[in-house]
Amino acid sequence: MTTETLPTAHTTDHLDLLESHAIYILREVVAECERPVLLFSGGKDSAVLLHLAAKAFAPQQLPFPVMHIDTGQNFPEVLEYRDRAVQATGARLVVAKVQDSIDQGKVIDPGPMGSRNRLQTVTLLDAITEHGFDAAFGGARRDEDKARAKERILSFRDAFGQWDPRQQRPELWQLYQGKVNPGEHLRAFPLSDWTELDIWQYIEREQMDLPTIYFAHERDVILRDNMWLAVGPFVEVRPGETIKRMLVRFRTVGDANCTGAVISEAKTLNQIIDEVSVANVSERGATRADDRFSETAMEDRKREGYF
Amino acid sequence: MKLAHKDLLRLATVGSVDDGKSTLIGRLLVDTRQLFDDQLDAVVAASEKRGVGDLDLSFVTDGLRAEREQGITIDVAYRYAATPSRKFIIADCPGHIQYTRNMATGASTADLALVVLNVAHGLKEQSRRHLCIAALLGVRSIVVAVNKMDEVNWSESAYQGVVDELDTLANELGFESVISIPVSALLGDNVVDPSPNTPWFDGPTVLHALENSQAGSWSGAEGARLPIQWVLRQPGGGRTYAGMLNGANLQVGDVVTLLPANIATTITAINSGSGPRELATTGLSIDVALDAETDAGRGDLIATAPLPTVTKEFAATICWFGEAPLRVGQRLRLKHTSKVTPVRISALTGVVDIATLAIDANTMLQTNEIGLATLQSADALVVDDYRDNRVSGSFVLIDEVTNATVAAGMVGRAAFL
Structure with missing residues (x-):
């Protein structure tokens, strides 16, 4: 074998290998499971996941629907993007609303300003049961959080939707095996080995569409708990807080009332890549109030069945 | 195959419980500034909360509640690091015998094993088991950190005793590259920076050994192997066969055999995530068109000689x-x-x-x-x-x-x- 003589057009870089691995996982889960679904938040990671899914099965349509767990506390730009992106792939969109879980009395309404982040788990698990999904693709990455760093690419969930980190299936080589019994399901994470920088480099390479809030723009914000929160219908200004007009962007996309903005002038993908390359705070540390409750906030939520 | 992988090294930690695997990885990540400020702050806060000093480096990878409570590693943690010369995917594996399945999970995709031994204990049965499993799984290069040198007063003879024992086993197991290094993961000696405490040692630091390892990916594979995962229907009625290629390259025009049916045919087109291409290399997800009408499907395999x-x-x-x-x-x-x-x-x-x-x-x-x-x-x-x-x-x-x-x-x- 003489790999040295390959023309440069055929060289394989780390993005090609990450893309290939993700496509391989997508195809493997679809082949082994009966009713997969792709969880889509409208954030950059799920955007990359949807993009890869379209590639994995082209020229055919996606062999599974796309599901959004809608907390009702979204950034409007993200909902616009969701509809645009899903329509572009021709996939069927399923929307499961946290408001419905509240109306059915399954969870308690935290009020118009309260966080619905943790309530999503109930809505998600109910939707998985209702539709009979046995596998749910998610865009989680292992570099995001120390509990995610421990999770398998195919992660087993019992009949209660729980993750048990002490009883994970061995996952050898790339022999992903996705068989479950009725009532159980899998979470599949094709982007496990991607870092935040990989995601941005890939988005740039593929020239992907994204929600506009990822790019620097002027916005009214307040400083709360060391985070810049966007003033809007889900964040009211408290006594002692002052509104500032700042040039910001969002490094992650979650609920409007627990996702912080970062001060940034990055208006293009290349500027974002430069910014991410030299960041000294992690993306969740910089922007997510939901991870600050306790040392093991993510693990605790994951055990309950969170994304 | 070096071309595709030369900038990425996959490594797994190997060794018995409490010999310091997670501490060594924590030390490597902290001293090469791979941690974000908030992640380091969180490790400091967790260390104080558990009463284990200012900075328990094992908490960098031991992220589960039970792991921190018990001070052990239960399952593999994956960490991603980059230095100017290389990208690393690090699988920090557990040492306990009851979590051997998790160690095998981490080692099955590794090119190199970072073996951690306690200089005072040498090769325990569990260390031997892990080395044996790593060898069976096809790891051919090992870097051996002989740890806790500070606890034996940097004794060269203590170090040499462990190295001799290790070399005998490594030789039996057939590792192609063995580099041993006296370290203190706790204090950082010979991990990223050379130690003044080991003037008798003139080998590399752990970081230097990892950055310069030739472990790479497997180079022995002869013959292309494309296990079919999925059949894609093309407009106009044709079909292509999708899977991840491994072994030798595959090129348009190659004569291939569809197995187990044993049908000889020719590759007429190759597609990948970035469109049609003339040639595909190992690790790429592709779909190929074949010259012959076949009933090929999931579970079949397309191969070039030497055939499986x-x-x-x-x-x-x-x-x-x-x-x-x-x-x-x-x-x-x-x-x-x-x-x-x-x-x-x-x-x-x-x-x-x-x-x-x-x-x-x-x-x-x-x-x-x-x-x-x-x-x-x-x-x-x-x-x-x-x-x-x-x-x-x-x-x-x-x-x-x-x-x-x-x-x-x-x-x-x-x-x-």
Whole structure:
């Protein structure tokens, strides 16, 4: 074998290998499971996941629907993007609303300003049961959080939707095996080995569409708990807080009332890549109030069945 | 194959419990500034909360609540690091015997094992087990951190004693590259920066050894192997066959054999995530069009010479993770490439004695034991010896009732067994 003589057009870089691995996982889960679904938040990671899914099965349509767990506390730009992106792939969109879980009395309404982040788990698990999904693709990455760093690419969930980190299936080589019994399901994470920088480099390479809030723009914000929160219908200004007009962007996309903005002038993908390359705070540390409750906030939520 | 992987090294930590694997990885990540400020702050806060000093480096990777409470590693943590010369995917594996399945999970995709030994204890049985499993899984390069040198007053003779013992075993197991380094993961000596405490040592630091390792990916694979995962229907009625390529390159115009049907045909087109291409290399997900009309589907394999073996009975090396023993006659489900088929254990020819590497005659395998077996499959499998191809030579065994993965299997037998 003489790999040295390959023309440069055929060289394989780390993005090609990450893309290939993700496509391989997508195809493997679809082949082994009966009713997969792709969880889509409208954030950059799920955007990359949807993009890869379209590639994995082209020229055919996606062999599974796309599901959004809608907390009702979204950034409007993200909902616009969701509809645009899903329509572009021709996939069927399923929307499961946290408001419905509240109306059915399954969870308690935290009020118009309260966080619905943790309530999503109930809505998600109910939707998985209702539709009979046995596998749910998610865009989680292992570099995001120390509990995610421990999770398998195919992660087993019992009949209660729980993750048990002490009883994970061995996952050898790339022999992903996705068989479950009725009532159980899998979470599949094709982007496990991607870092935040990989995601941005890939988005740039593929020239992907994204929600506009990822790019620097002027916005009214307040400083709360060391985070810049966007003033809007889900964040009211408290006594002692002052509104500032700042040039910001969002490094992650979650609920409007627990996702912080970062001060940034990055208006293009290349500027974002430069910014991410030299960041000294992690993306969740910089922007997510939901991870600050306790040392093991993510693990605790994951055990309950969170994304 | 160096081209595709030269900038990425996959490594797994290997060794017994409490010898300092997680602390060493924590030290490597902290001293090469791979941690974000908030992550380091969180480790500091967690250390204080658990009363284990200013900075418990093991908390960098031991992220589960139970791990921090008990001070052990339960499951593999994956960390991603980059230095100017290389990208790393680090699998920090547990040392306890009851989590051997998790160690095997981390080591199965590694090119290099970072072995951590306590200088005061040398090679414990669990260290030998891990080294044996790493060798079986095809790891050919090891970097050995002889740890806790500060606790033996930087004694060269203590270090040398462990290295001699290690070298003997590494030689038996057939590792191609062995680099030993005296370190203190706790204090950082010889991890990223050379230590003033070991003037008698003129080898590299751990970081230097990892950055310069030639471990790379497997280079021995001859013949292209494309296990078919999925059939894609093309506009106009044609079909392409999708899968991840491994082994040799595949090129448009190549004569290939579709197995197990044994149909010779030609590749007429190759597509990848970035569009049509003339040539594909290992690790790429592609779909190919074939010259012949076939009924090829998931579980079939497209290969170039030298061709793999089509068989319903084969000998294999098994790492058994099931709670109940594996017995002759037992029925299981086997997954090999994209093929799933029922199998039966038709013979168990021996169990590996971890202390001596001798094969003891036995008719069952206990949890975490390694043995030699013969398997009969319901459907024909298309296999290579594991030493020739890590993809077409590997399989897992699955419990038919619980769907749990209960064994890692490798076709054939390692030279040292």
